[in-house]
Amino acid sequence: MKKRLILILSAIFSVFILSFALTGCSSNVGNTDASKANFVAGTTPYETLEEFVSTYPDRTSTQSYGLDRGKDAAQWIAGKFADFGYETSYNINSENEGLDIFTYQNNVTNKSETAYNVVFKKESSSNKKVVIGAHYDNIYDISYNGVKFYTDGTYNNGVGIATLIETARVLKDKDLPFDLEFVAFGAEEFGWLGSDRYLNNQTDKENIILMINFDRNAIGDYVYMYSSEAKTAHNKFFYDVAKENNLCIAELPSYRSPFLNGVPSNSYVSNELNWADSDKFLAEGINIINFSSMNFMPSGVVESDGKQNIAYTRDDNLSAVESRLGGRDNAKAIIDKQINSAISSIVYAFEKENFVDVMSASKANNGMDTFANSTVISLITYGIIAFLIIVLLVLYFTLGVKTKSHDVYINTPYGRINKTTGKLENAMPQDKNVGGNIGSVFGEEFDPKNKENFDGEIGKNKDKTNDIFGDF
Amino acid sequence: MNFLRIENNKKSTVLTTLSVLLPFTFVYKLWFEAELIFNTVALGLGSYMGRVLSYCVNGAIGYLLAFAAIGWSYNIFARSKYSPCDENFVCKINKPTYTAIGYFVVCIANILGGTLNFIAYAAPISIVFVTILLPKLVTIIAVCAFVALLCLECKKEERRQLLTSMAIPCIILLLLLR
Numbered sequence: 001m002k003k004r005l006i007l008i009l010s011a012i013f014s015v016f017i018l019s020f021a022l023t024g025c026s027s028n029v030g031n032t033d034a035s036k037a038n039f040v041a042g043t044t045p046y047e048t049l050e051e052f053v054s055t056y057p058d059r060t061s062t063q064s065y066g067l068d069r070g071k072d073a074a075q076w077i078a079g080k081f082a083d084f085g086y087e088t089s090y091n092i093n094s095e096n097e098g099l100d101i102f103t104y105q106n107n108v109t110n111k112s113e114t115a116y117n118v119v120f121k122k123e124s125s126s127n128k129k130v131v132i133g134a135h136y137d138n139i140y141d142i143s144y145n146g147v148k149f150y151t152d153g154t155y156n157n158g159v160g161i162a163t164l165i166e167t168a169r170v171l172k173d174k175d176l177p178f179d180l181e182f183v184a185f186g187a188e189e190f191g192w193l194g195s196d197r198y199l200n201n202q203t204d205k206e207n208i209i210l211m212i213n214f215d216r217n218a219i220g221d222y223v224y225m226y227s228s229e230a231k232t233a234h235n236k237f238f239y240d241v242a243k244e245n246n247l248c249i250a251e252l253p254s255y256r257s258p259f260l261n262g263v264p265s266n267s268y269v270s271n272e273l274n275w276a277d278s279d280k281f282l283a284e285g286i287n288i289i290n291f292s293s294m295n296f297m298p299s300g301v302v303e304s305d306g307k308q309n310i311a312y313t314r315d316d317n318l319s320a321v322e323s324r325l326g327g328r329d330n331a332k333a334i335i336d337k338q339i340n341s342a343i344s345s346i347v348y349a350f351e352k353e354n355f356v357d358v359m360s361a362s363k364a365n366n367g368m369d370t371f372a373n374s375t376v377i378s379l380i381t382y383g384i385i386a387f388l389i390i391v392l393l394v395l396y397f398t399l400g401v402k403t404k405s406h407d408v409y410i411n412t413p414y415g416r417i418n419k420t421t422g423k424l425e426n427a428m429p430q431d432k433n434v435g436g437n438i439g440s441v442f443g444e445e446f447d448p449k450n451k452e453n454f455d456g457e458i459g460k461n462k463d464k465t466n467d468i469f470g471d472f
Numbered sequence: 473m474n475f476l477r478i479e480n481n482k483k484s485t486v487l488t489t490l491s492v493l494l495p496f497t498f499v500y501k502l503w504f505e506a507e508l509i510f511n512t513v514a515l516g517l518g519s520y521m522g523r524v525l526s527y528c529v530n531g532a533i534g535y536l537l538a539f540a541a542i543g544w545s546y547n548i549f550a551r552s553k554y555s556p557c558d559e560n561f562v563c564k565i566n567k568p569t570y571t572a573i574g575y576f577v578v579c580i581a582n583i584l585g586g587t588l589n590f591i592a593y594a595a596p597i598s599i600v601f602v603t604i605l606l607p608k609l610v611t612i613i614a615v616c617a618f619v620a621l622l623c624l625e626c627k628k629e630e631r632r633q634l635l636t637s638m639a640i641p642c643i644i645l646l647l648l649l650r
Contacts, residue, residue: 381605388612389643396639 032222034337038245040170040347045218045339046332049154049162052076053318057152058140061115061187061194062106070137070186074099074116077136077184080165081120084172086182088120102197106190115187117194120168121179127207128178128356132167132346133195134160134214135188135277142312151316155303157188158318160214163291163339170347177356178209185277195277205284209359210234212346213278213290216311218338219321220293220303222250225345227289233362234287241349247341287362291342476576477625478568487568490575494538497582499531501607502650504589506530534650541648542574545641552637556630565625565634573621578649581614607650615645 056073063069078098081088088098100117118136138153152158161184168182185194199205217223225242227235242249278288295302303310307324310316315324325331349355478484499506510526546567549555556564585607619638623631 377601377605381608384612385608385646388646392639392642396636 032248033246034248034333034340036246037248037337037341038344039247039340040344042170043166043336043340043343045159045162045166045343046336048165049158049335049339050318052161052165053152053154053158057150059137059153060140061137061190062109062113063111064109068114069140071099071116073136074118074184074186077118077161077165078120081118081168081182084168086120086122086168086172090119100197100201102193104187104190104193104197108190113187115190115193115197117186117198118184119181119198121181122171122176123179124176126178126356127204128209128360129181129204129207130176130178130350130359131181131183131198131208131211131281132164132213133183133185133198133211133277134164135185135194136161137186137189137194138316139189139312142314144313149314151312151314152318153316154318154321155219155310155316156216156312157214159216159218159293159335159339162335163214163217163342166339167343167346170343171350174347174350176350188277192277192280195280199280199284205286208281208286209356211278211281211286211288213276213281213288214342215276215278215290215292216303217291217293217342218335219310219325221295221305223248223291223293223338223341224250225289225291225342226251227287228282232287234359235289237352237355237358237362238289238345238349241352242341242345245344245348247345248337249341249345287359293338476569476572476621478566478572480566480568482568484568484572487572487575490572490579493579494575494582495531495535497579497586498534498538498650499527500586501582501589502530502534503527503586505650537648537650538574538578541645542571542578544648545574545644546570548644549637549641552640554633555637556626556633564630565622569625570622573625574618574645577614577618577621581610581617585610611646611649614649615642618645 052073056076058067059070059073061070075095078088081098090096090098090100092099092101098118098120100119101114102117103112103114105111106113115137135157138151138156138158140153141148141150164182164184171180183194183198185192185198187193187197188195202208225235225238227238239249239251241247276290276292278290282288293303295305308315310321310324314320322328322331325334352358475486478487506523506527506529509530510523549565549570550567588606588610619635619642622638623634626634
């Protein structure tokens with residue numbers, strides 16, 4: 001009966017534990033129904049994307065083929081920001097208005113090349129600043145296994161630029177309690193050089209309370225929003241806003257399961273971080289929010305489960321994307337929904353009264369989760385364990401010596417014989433604890449009445465008297 | 473803790489129950505590692521089966537290590553020349569009692585550790601602290617509680633002996649308990 005009760009109880013307990021554990025399985029991908037979402041009005045993401053990638057399919061940040069391949073696209077983006085009424089500090093001449101021109105050593109062409117960041121801003125009375133960015137460059141001509149093909153970078157990163165421009169459009173008339181800076185980064189594909197350049201130019205990095213980045217943030221299964229290896233206060237703030245407004249924003253796969261959240265050396269994390277411009281900001285300790293439409297699988301980054309990758313393949317073209325998403329109308333509906341979700345979450349977050357306070361208080365790396373601090377915490381942990389082991393060993397060898405150790409005795413009907421000294425000590429009553437056939441040493445016969453005692457505890461003593469270190 | 477005092481060679485419902493509960497508490501405590509195994513190794517088995525398998529394997533490893541740690545530590549403890557024995561060298565803390573106290577403490581520590589992790593993961597605090605330092609602190613507290621409960625089984629004058637004889641077993645427990 002008791003056994004059955006235990007089995008039933010353990011079965012109930014195991015069901016409880018498993019169901020509790022498997023809550024990590026639930027997909028926290030947010031709302032996927034655009035009709036339920038509360039989008040901001042006045043955006044035209046798909047049209048902007050179409051115009052951008054069809055007019056400037058080659059935005060490679062090089063000067064090869066006798067062409068300055070990324071400059072036209074940079075000027076087009078600058079024109080958009082200027083039209084919206086944003087200001088710029090980069091006013092060399094009207095042709096290059098808003099362009100921060102820089103040179104870099106291109107490791108692919110082995111030449112010194114020129115690239116362009118597009119930088120526009122809207123100032124406020126506050127010294128706090130939010131940077132919103134996306135890279136506009138792509139790699140137009142790609143050779144793979146000897147076959148050359150061309151991509152217009154619709155996914156990487158036409159959608160990011162469309163989102164950047166549409167965000168600027170929506171925010172142009174908003175009064176915000178912080179400075180706003182829009183940056184279209186160049187030369188991202190050659191090692192995040194545009195974001196490097198931008199950060200090197202900043203003299204007030206400590207005033208940047210947030211950097212929002214768009215990189216490949218539409219076309220995939222979901223739009224993910226993340227801030228660090230772990231869920232941070234600023235990420236939670238944005239995600240809560242997205243949920244409030246039924247926006248189609250998903251949490252990072254590692255955030256979905258509370259038990260993977262921010263775990264260092266997790267394969268998810270290595271895929272999620274260190275690939276976008278925002279990670280340059282994160283490395284500087286600046287809070288980031290990155291929007292990205294990739295399913296971060298341990299085996300690699302894919303946009304859609306069960307489908308071919310888009311980035312750096314011949315599928316990264318507008319026509320291929322439309323065909324993949326079921327024609328232009330479907331593609332427009334999906335991309336508009338995804339881009340509008342990102343824009344709306346930003347606009348609604350900016351409108352929150354406590355936005356600046358939360359962003360200022362939040363820590364980019366979740367407080368302590370930098371590599372150095374992780375190492376320190378690990379060292380502290382194992383240091384504590386090592387210290388305890390040393391203390392225990394010291395205890396064993398010092399306190400142990402002071403404690404009266406057991407001499408080895410032989411029990412006899414007359415008392416016990418100290419095996420070391422050979423002396424008879426503590427004479428014991430004969431009717432109790434008579435132990436072992438050692439009695440015969442003294443010429444006594446073994447008393448069968450005491451058999452029970454002999455087989456019981458004293459029997460063990462017999463073994464122990466033979467070898468105190470023996471296993472009994 | 474009278475209910476944990478078990479006589480030699482007697483069947484004990486308490487010990488059986490604790491033995492059954494222990495692996496499940498390890499599954500609970502080691503969620504994170506199980507998720508990691510699932511996401512790096514067992515993902516190909518599917519969301520449900522992969523997870524169940526990862527959780528079971530991880531819980532089983534934790535349980536086996538605890539089982540070995542408690543068994544081995546008792547062996548060392550009982551053999552120690554400092555172990556609190558009566559005048560006939562019978563160790564007053566017999567193996568079933570030692571095992572029951574060990575399982576009891578580890579079960580409580582696992583439930584506590586698992587719950588703390590669950591709370592801490594949801595909070596925006598250092599995850600490294602939560603995943604690395606916190607479990608070890610829970611283990612250290614559990615080992616201290618274990619020794620404290622063993623102390624209750626001894627006379628006051630035997631406690632020093634017990635502490636000495638538990639030094640090496642404590643090291644084993646600290647190293648093996650997950």
